[in-house]
Amino acid sequence: MKLILLGTNGWFDTETGNTPCVLLQTEQFDVIFDAGYGFTKVDRYIDGSKPVYLFLSHFHLDHLIGLHTLPKNHFPRGLTILGQPGTKDALNELLGPPFSVPLSTHRYPVQIQELMNGTRPHLPFNLTALPLVHSGPCLGYRLETNGKVVTYCTDTGYCENAVTLAHQADLFMTECALAPGAEPHPGWPHLNPAEAARIAVEAQAQRLILIHFDPTQYPTLSHRKLAEEEARKIFPQSFAGYDGMEFSLK
Template sequence: MQVTFLGTNGWYDSTTGNTVSALITARDYDIILDAGNGIAKADRYISQDKPVFLFISHFHLDHTEGLHTLVKFRFRKGLAICGQIGTRADLAGLVREPYTVPLDKVPFAVAVTELADGPHELPFKVTCLPLVHPVPCRGFRFEIDGKVITYCTDTGVCDNAITLARGADLLITECGLKPGQKSPDWPHLNPEDAIHIAKAAKVKRLALMHFGAEVYHTLEERRALKGQFEEICPGLIVSEDGMTVDV
């Protein structure tokens, strides 16, 4: 199984990358995490011959603006969009004329599934729980092909993030802030917070993404985190657009 980071910026595109999206390439399914502008690059990494699942954490535009590009794809086994309760109404308001091509007019079948908090079989197992953010936001835990991958962005430190990440092979979480920075009124994580969650959950490996574009101006600023924190977090992944890691 592999994870490819399609877009690793938070808030807006910049020279460091596109807004948030990642791809889990499993044996029988392709699973896309969020639909920032990075999602437009998904067809570089998938055949489009497997069923595709898209999980939306929340509807801030840096996680959804790439929905405008869905019409370019040819998902021959269809697309299942999954998110929290209310996702269907939010999609109907966002992915519609005159702004973009509506979902019922894209060239493949689309189904929308709203997930209550807790575990589900879709047909792989996924658990969703609320995170700490100014708008309703969900984190996801995927159990597939004998592996566990957890995706938690955007959030502050919270018990649900630790619960979702418990024993995961890979925790993908945000790093919107620089070391030592705090944002109590608009919760996000700094590297120390992300490492705290990973250690509390006893995950095997931590991957940082969703780097605030207004905070991390260069890739070098991101890359410095690996040297700064890898000793206390062995195997730390500091993601960049186009990076693929084996799980």
């Protein structure tokens, strides 16, 4: 299995990267986490030979804006979009006249599944979805397949659900919107590198990947390296993500 970071910025695109999107490739299926503008690069990696599953964390535009490029993709084995209750209505409004192309018009089948509390959708992998702490409803995901665990948690402040989702994860991806030492806004929770590392320690994760960098606080990639250094003081296996970065899960 291979993990590819396609978008590692939060909020808006800059020369440091696109907004959030992560691709997990396995022999049986492809999984995408979030659809920021990094999603526009998906067709460079997916050949359409496997079913595709797209997990949406929440409805802020930096996590959805790439969906307007869906028509250029070809997923003959089908695209399943999964998210919180209300996902179908939100996408039908966003991806329809006058804003974009309706999902029903694509040349491949698209299915939307809303993840209700306690439900276990029929998927070719084990999935846990739990609410995170943000300005509005937001889900974090834990995916277990081929003996490996991959966790995706953004956008969020520190919370016990993030620790639960990342428990002994082989790869734990979480946000680092705030610069080292920055305090979160009480109405708009996010993490700084030390808080992200704290979650990784408490969860006994194997590797921490920092993503979703606020470009106003991280204007260059060198600023991300400072976040990596800060996180490694607490959790040595920390990595500051950048667009195009790859991780292997053997």
